[in-house]
Amino acid sequence: MSNVRSDKPFVLAGRTFESRLLVGTGKYIDMEQTRLAIEASGAEIVTVAVRRTNLGQNPGEPNLLDVLPPDRYTILPNTAGCFDATEAVRTCRLSRELLDGRNLVKLEVLADQKTLFPNVIETLKAAEILVKDGFDVMVYTSDDPIIARQLAEIG
Numbered sequence: 241m242s243n244v245r246s247d248k249p250f251v252l253a254g255r256t257f258e259s260r261l262l263v264g265t266g267k268y269i270d271m272e273q274t275r276l277a278i279e280a281s282g283a284e285i286v287t288v289a290v291r292r293t294n295l296g297q298n299p300g301e302p303n304l305l306d307v308l309p310p311d312r313y314t315i316l317p318n319t320a321g322c323f324d325a326t327e328a329v330r331t332c333r334l335s336r337e338l339l340d341g342r343n344l345v346k347l348e349v350l351a352d353q354k355t356l357f358p359n360v361i362e363t364l365k366a367a368e369i370l371v372k373d374g375f376d377v378m379v380y381t382s383d384d385p386i387i388a389r390q391l392a393e394i395g
Contacts (some may be wrong), residue, residue: 253344253376255314257284262316265293265304275307286313287346289320290331295338315339316378318346325349325365332370345370348380360387364394371395 250257261283268274278286286308294301295315308315317335322328332345349366351359358381370377371394379391 252285257314259284261285262287264288265308271302271304271307274304278308278313284314285316287316287318290317290335290338291319291321295335297334297338310339310342314344315342316344316346318380319348319366320350322349323351323353323359323362325362325369328362328366329369329373332366332375333373336375343374344376344378346378346380358382360384363387364390367391367394 250260259282261281262285263278263281263283264287265274265278266289268277288295288304290297294303295305295317296303305315317332317339319328319331322331328347328349332347335345336343347363347366347370349359349362351357351362360382363379363381364387367377367379377395381387381391
């Protein structure tokens with residue numbers, strides 16, 4: 241199977257990538273299956289739920305960075321499981337600390353655990369704080385064009 245690639249570079253937060261595929265680390269049986277699946281995908285960007293995955297914050301437990309090294313993959317930490325801006329900002333700051341100052345994050349602030357609908361009010365608050373704090377923020381939000389414009393204005 242060949243990977244179809246565009247001749248136009250994919251640029252995200254000032255970095256250029258060959259692959260446009262972003263993959264997650266959830267739902268795999270173990271770290272080895274995670275590594276094998278992500279290697280097979282050809283993805284260069286891997287999104288990780290910081291609150292559910294050890295990136296070094298839990299010494300003595302398997303560390304995802306041992307199987308998906310940050311010098312080979314761009315680790316995109318996300319705030320899955322956060323329900324307010326304060327929690328999301330704290331999670332992003334922890335991820336930056338664990339990933340040696342990398343500022344790219346995926347902001348997810350949920351309103352409801354069952355539907356996983358975003359809490360757009362808390363998302364806007366968190367985005368504003370994170371952008372002022374130097375983060376490059378990708379946002380999980382609703383399809384509301386007004387909210388999208390407000391997020392774009394934040395940066």
